[in-house]
Amino acid sequence: MAGTGFSHKPKDVPKVNSQFRKIVTKLPVPESVPLLERLYETESLAMHGQLPIIWDRAENFQVYDAWGNCWIDFSSTIFVTNSGHGNPRIVKALRDVLDKPLLHTYTFATSERIEYLDYLIKNTPSQFEKAFLLSAGTEATECALKLMRMHGQKVGKRQGGILCFEGNWHGRTLGAQLMGWNPKQKEWIGFSDENVHHLPFPYPWRKDAMSDPVEYFRIGLEKLVADTGIDLKRDLSGVMFETFQGWGAVFYPKAFVQAVVEFAHDNEMLVTFDEMQSGFGRTGELFGYMHYEVEPDLLCCGKGAASSLPLALVLGSKKVMDLPDIGSMSSTHSANPMVCVAGKANLQALLEDGLIDNSRKLGVIFHQRLAKMIQRFPNHLSSVQGKGLVAAMIFTDRDSKPLSTLCDHIAETLMCRGVIVVHTGRESIKLAPPLSITLAAMEEGLDVIEQTIADCIELS
Numbered sequence: 073m074a075g076t077g078f079s080h081k082p083k084d085v086p087k088v089n090s091q092f093r094k095i096v097t098k099l100p101v102p103e104s105v106p107l108l109e110r111l112y113e114t115e116s117l118a119m120h121g122q123l124p125i126i127w128d129r130a131e132n133f134q135v136y137d138a139w140g141n142c143w144i145d146f147s148s149t150i151f152v153t154n155s156g157h158g159n160p161r162i163v164k165a166l167r168d169v170l171d172k173p174l175l176h177t178y179t180f181a182t183s184e185r186i187e188y189l190d191y192l193i194k195n196t197p198s199q200f201e202k203a204f205l206l207s208a209g210t211e212a213t214e215c216a217l218k219l220m221r222m223h224g225q226k227v228g229k230r231q232g233g234i235l236c237f238e239g240n241w242h243g244r245t246l247g248a249q250l251m252g253w254n255p256k257q258k259e260w261i262g263f264s265d266e267n268v269h270h271l272p273f274p275y276p277w278r279k280d281a282m283s284d285p286v287e288y289f290r291i292g293l294e295k296l297v298a299d300t301g302i303d304l305k306r307d308l309s310g311v312m313f314e315t316f317q318g319w320g321a322v323f324y325p326k327a328f329v330q331a332v333v334e335f336a337h338d339n340e341m342l343v344t345f346d347e348m349q350s351g352f353g354r355t356g357e358l359f360g361y362m363h364y365e366v367e368p369d370l371l372c373c374g375k376g377a378a379s380s381l382p383l384a385l386v387l388g389s390k391k392v393m394d395l396p397d398i399g400s401m402s403s404t405h406s407a408n409p410m411v412c413v414a415g416k417a418n419l420q421a422l423l424e425d426g427l428i429d430n431s432r433k434l435g436v437i438f439h440q441r442l443a444k445m446i447q448r449f450p451n452h453l454s455s456v457q458g459k460g461l462v463a464a465m466i467f468t469d470r471d472s473k474p475l476s477t478l479c480d481h482i483a484e485t486l487m488c489r490g491v492i493v494v495h496t497g498r499e500s501i502k503l504a505p506p507l508s509i510t511l512a513a514m515e516e517g518l519d520v521i522e523q524t525i526a527d528c529i530e531l532s
């Protein structure tokens with residue numbers, strides 16, 4: 073069938089009727105297949121390839137279809153619904169705006185925007201004095217690129233060089249793709265930006281990076297100078313971190329990040345963290361960069377910022393956020409009143425309903441369970457990365473060969489057993505339940521995941 077890698081042939085699967093899951097039909101549901109086909113006819117191919125489920129309703133940590141099936145969600149769609157699907161605070165706030173009604177205002181002021189920005193700035197670290205609201209994460213990383221370069225120009229840099237990292241990802245628009253690594257994804261661009269420099273990523277499986285992360289960074293810089301001839305002081309305007317590397321939830325060693333930040337600040341560069349996946353409580357802290365004990369200049373957020381509607385944002389100091397003049401940075405749909413109330417209600421839920429604490433506390437149990445699975449499947453599950461309620465299980469064989477097909481099979485089998493995970497198309501499976509998940513539901517999901525891995529390995 074066009075548009076998907078997963079089978080669309082309905083097959084009999086064992087019925088499930090547990091506390092948190094229900095599977096009562098063949099899967100995919102026979103009636104859903106013609107509907108999916110209609111979608112593949114009218115929507116561009118790039119949007120497809122997802123597990124064949126038609127979502128009808130989603131509440132807290134559960135997803136329902138229209139045919140009686142119910143899944144425990146370990147995806148949060150794609151690290152978005154941090155405060156839970158259909159969080160009641162968000163639904164109420166949206167209803168209130170709908171009932172007014174006030175659905176779009178462009179850059180005209182609204183009380184919704186005033187109140188959201190007030191709450192956001194009050195509840196984020198003090199170096200973040202202003203925010204710029206946008207709709208997509210890729211707009212936020214583009215905006216940070218612009219701000220880092222404008223700042224570089226202001227302080228007299230010769231070039232707008234940006235340090236980025238091998239393997240990282242920042243979105244799909246031009247600047248975001250240039251800062252990202254994946255060479256294949258950039259083929260369409262047809263040129264590279266000679267002022268975007270990628271340094272080696274300190275992966276935990278690189279012994280030299282782990283034994284001396286600071287030296288690893290220094291050697292990376294030295295090689296950069298040797299390869300490009302740039303002057304580190306005069307030609308670099310900023311550094312862009314993805315807080316953890318997405319596909320594998322891979323964090324950097326703390327000493328590495330601290331060395332990069334110190335270098336950047338010694339050289340009048342701005343430090344940006346792309347917090348798209350790691351922000352708003354996901355890793356057990358409000359922002360993921362907090363694990364590194366550094367102070368970034370700019371933060372790019374999206375996804376979990378509203379746990380629902382399209383909200384992305386850049387946070388920074390007044391000095392930096394006010395670099396673009398009036399009218400020179402705007403976006404038609406940004407700061408929409410509905411999005412603003414969703415953003416405020418979401419942050420209130422995370423902070424006032426203990427969801428970040430839940431992420432931290434349940435995260436400990438979550439990672440203990442996953443670490444045990446490495447011991448159980450030593451020939452297939454080579455590592456588990458992540459913090460709080462995000463984890464990537466990385467599947468390689470004894471010779472470090474990626475086991476992507478096994479991951480596809482595990483994701484599909486989990487769907488048939490009532491658990492949704494993030495299918496990366498690579499040798500990893502990512503787990504990221506809403507931060508509002510209960511211990512009992514998390515444990516039920518993890519039991520199913522463990523058994524499914526065992527079964528899929530046996531069949532492989």
Ligand SMILES: Cc1ncc(COP(=O)(O)O)c(C=O)c1O
Nearest residue numbers: 208209210241242243348349374
């Ligand atoms: C780390 C990171 N940066 C940027 C983006 C782009 O966000 P969006 O898809 O909202 O444009 C993503 C989205 O997956 C991401 O994971």
